[in-house]
Amino acid sequence: MAKNSPYSMVLTYTEDPQQLIMQAVDSVRLAPLLGGIMEVPFFVDDQEFKFDDELARQLGVAMLNVIALSRPDLKQYLTVTQHPIDRPSKE
Known part of the structure; x- marks a missing residue:
């Protein structure tokens, strides 16, 4: 069985058309973009x-x-x- 890299989920709302879009993103690739961005701990x-x-x-x-x-x-x-x-x- 192939091992996947850890994923992060990005949830986006679009207005045209009105929808929620979920995207699975490689956490390592996403990390550089997250510096200084609001965090909401859960x-x-x-x-x-x-x-x-x-x-x-x-x-x-x-x-x-x-x-x-x-x-x-x-x-x-x-x-x-x-x-x-x-x-x-x-x-």
Whole structure:
């Protein structure tokens, strides 16, 4: 099995046509472009964290909020819950 280089994901919104475009970029090639650019940390340092539906939802909400910072007209379309959604009890 071939080993891939580590990827970074770039999410871009275009107006014509209105769409979100995801691009997988070789992290090594992207690194020189990232110096001095705004970072939005998304901490997953809890030893018991899992890449589950709620984490994916929160990550998506964070990404859309950042895109909307530079495109205020998009804010009207964001009808997402901004805080973590309560999970059912495990009992």
